[in-house]
Amino acid sequence: MGTYILKRLALMIPTLVGIMLINFAVIQFLPGGPVERVLAKLQGTDVSATARIGGGGGGEVGAAGAADAAGDAASGGFKYRGAQGLDPEFIKQLEKQFGFDQPAYVRFWKMLKNYAVFDFGNSYFRDRPVLELIKDALPVSASLGLWLTFISYGVSIPLGIAKAVRDGSKFDIWTSAVIIIGYAIPSFLFAILLVVLFAGGSFWDIFPMQKLVSDNFDQLSFWGKIADYAWHLVLPLTALAISSFATMTLLTKNSFLDEIKKQYVITARAKGLSERRVLYGHVFRNAMLIVIAGFPGAFISAFFTGSLLIEQIFSLDGLGLLGFKSAIDRDYPVVFATLYIFSLMGLLTNLITDLVYTWIDPRIDFEKREL
Numbered sequence: 101m102g103t104y105i106l107k108r109l110a111l112m113i114p115t116l117v118g119i120m121l122i123n124f125a126v127i128q129f130l131p132g133g134p135v136e137r138v139l140a141k142l143q144g145t146d147v148s149a150t151a152r153i154g155g156g157g158g159g160e161v162g163a164a165g166a167a168d169a170a171g172d173a174a175s176g177g178f179k180y181r182g183a184q185g186l187d188p189e190f191i192k193q194l195e196k197q198f199g200f201d202q203p204a205y206v207r208f209w210k211m212l213k214n215y216a217v218f219d220f221g222n223s224y225f226r227d228r229p230v231l232e233l234i235k236d237a238l239p240v241s242a243s244l245g246l247w248l249t250f251i252s253y254g255v256s257i258p259l260g261i262a263k264a265v266r267d268g269s270k271f272d273i274w275t276s277a278v279i280i281i282g283y284a285i286p287s288f289l290f291a292i293l294l295v296v297l298f299a300g301g302s303f304w305d306i307f308p309m310q311k312l313v314s315d316n317f318d319q320l321s322f323w324g325k326i327a328d329y330a331w332h333l334v335l336p337l338t339a340l341a342i343s344s345f346a347t348m349t350l351l352t353k354n355s356f357l358d359e360i361k362k363q364y365v366i367t368a369r370a371k372g373l374s375e376r377r378v379l380y381g382h383v384f385r386n387a388m389l390i391v392i393a394g395f396p397g398a399f400i401s402a403f404f405t406g407s408l409l410i411e412q413i414f415s416l417d418g419l420g421l422l423g424f425k426s427a428i429d430r431d432y433p434v435v436f437a438t439l440y441i442f443s444l445m446g447l448l449t450n451l452i453t454d455l456v457y458t459w460i461d462p463r464i465d466f467e468k469r470e471l
Contacts, residue, residue, distance in 0.1 A: 105451065105455075108451045108454075109451070112444070112447045112448075115443075115447060116440070116443055116444060116447070117212065119439070119443045120208075120211070120212065120215075120436065120439070120440060120443075121208065123436070123439055124204075124208050124211070124436070127432065127435075128204055132430060133200070133430050133432075134198050134224045134225070134429075134430045134431070134432065135191070135194055135195055135198055135200060136430075137225075137429060137430050138194060139191070139194075198224065211436065215436075215437075215440050218231070220433055220436075220437035220440075221433045222433065223426075223431055223433055223434050224429075224430070224431045224432065224433060225429055225431050226431070230433050230434050230437045231437075233422060233434060234419065234422070234434075234437065234438065234441070236417070237417055237418050237419045237421070237422045238419065239312060240312060240411065240416045240417060240418035240419070241418040241419040241420065243312055243329075243333060244333075244336060244337065244340060244407070244410070244416075244418065247333060247337055248337060248340050248341060248344060249395075249398055251337065251341050251344075252341065252344040252345060252348055252398070253348065253395065253398075255345055255349075256344075256345050256348035256349040256352060257348070257352050257388075257391065259275065259279075259345070259349050259352075260348070260349045260350070260351070260352025260353040260355075260356065261352060261353075261356055261379070261384075262275075263275060263276070263349065263353040264352070264353045264354075264356035264357050264360065265356075265379070267353075267357060275349075276350075279345050279346045279349055279350075280346060282342045282343055282345060282346065283343045283345075283346035283347075284343075285342055285343060286343075287339050287340055287342060287343055287407060287409070287410060288339075288407075288409035288410065288413060290338075290339050290342050291335070291336070291339035291409070291410055291413045291414065292413060294307075294335045294338060294339055295309070295335070295413060295414075298335065299335060307331065307332075307334055307335045308331065308332050309414060309415055310414070310415040310416075311332065311415070311416070312329060312332050312333070312416070313325070313328055313329055313332060314328050314332075317329075335414060336410050336411075336414045336416065339410055339413075339414075340407055340410055348391065351390070351391055352387070352388075352391055355387040355388070355389075355390060355391060356379075356383060356387045358387070359383045359386050359387040360383060364382065365378060365382065365383060368382050389457070392456065395456070407420060408420040408421055408423075408424050419438065422434065422438070423435070423438050426438070
């Protein structure tokens with residue numbers, strides 16, 4: 101297994117380079133860019149994504165701040181000329197500030213060397229390091245991803261087992277109807293409904309709308325902090341969880357049904373073992389192989405991707421909203437940093453998933469297969 105792990109780790113390097121290269125090449129052909137964004141701001145023709153969808157948190161200065169900084173860097177050398185355009189010398193200095201005075205291959209090689217040591221530089225349009233922006237957004241995505249994963253598994257697995265044991269019963273039918281209806285409801289529409297009903301929209305003002313904690317969080321007692329934190333998560337987690345049970349529940353049910361019909365289960369019952377012993381002593385381990393082994397992937401996926409619309413509706417500055425704003429604003433350091441981190445975590449998660457498979461079922465040996 102050690103050899104297999106080393107091979108997988110070694111393959112991550114060219115895979116990461118390939119992912120970054122493809123996306124870097126695509127960026128080169130996209131219209132617009134950070135320089136054009138600043139110039140449009142100076143000419144009064146820019147409408148930023150931040151302005152359209154709401155201000156970001158934690159030190160965001162927007163394109164206007166970048167324009168001011170670029171103006172200072174131009175050594176007093178630009179004059180706004182309206183329809184006649186801007187001083188070409190200022191534009192060249194602006195390109196140099198963003199690093200676009202160098203060839204694409206030089207910029208890509210420099211990016212790879214910096215990313216190898218997790219040096220992601222500073223945001224173009226926020227006067228802060230990229231890692232600080234990610235660090236500020238991480239608690240939101242971590243909270244949503246962590247609790248959504250545990251709630252989803254905590255409900256879906258017991259429910260799936262109960263449905264398998266009662267296959268074809270009224271309980272199986274009405275629970276299937278409920279989870280399918282929940283799966284069909286878009287999370288963002290359900291989130292809007294929750295806001296209207298319970299967050300001061302039109303009816304009751306019970307739950308808070310912004311941030312993960314209240315402004316007086318530091319002054320609360322230990323249990324008060326836990327309650328405040330949980331109170332802020334009720335609505336966004338409810339909106340996200342409404343459609344998260346169907347797949348896992350049906351997967352668990354079908355896995356159990358497949359195992360229950362096998363010969364070893366019939367033999368165990370013939371020996372006089374109790375139904376509980378048969379289910380949880382024999383069936384559970386085999387049936388849960390595909391479900392439990394997928395836990396690392398489900399956790400990382402929920403942890404990092406989150407829900408852009410849910411974050412926007414509940415005014416939560418998570419990684420989803422940060423990535424969207426950065427892509428629209430052409431804030432390339434943030435875009436490529438998040439891509440690099442997500443890709444690395446995805447590759448590591450695939451490896452962890454394989455290791456979990458071997459831990460649950462020792463009969464699986466990945467060393468004997470070709471990579």
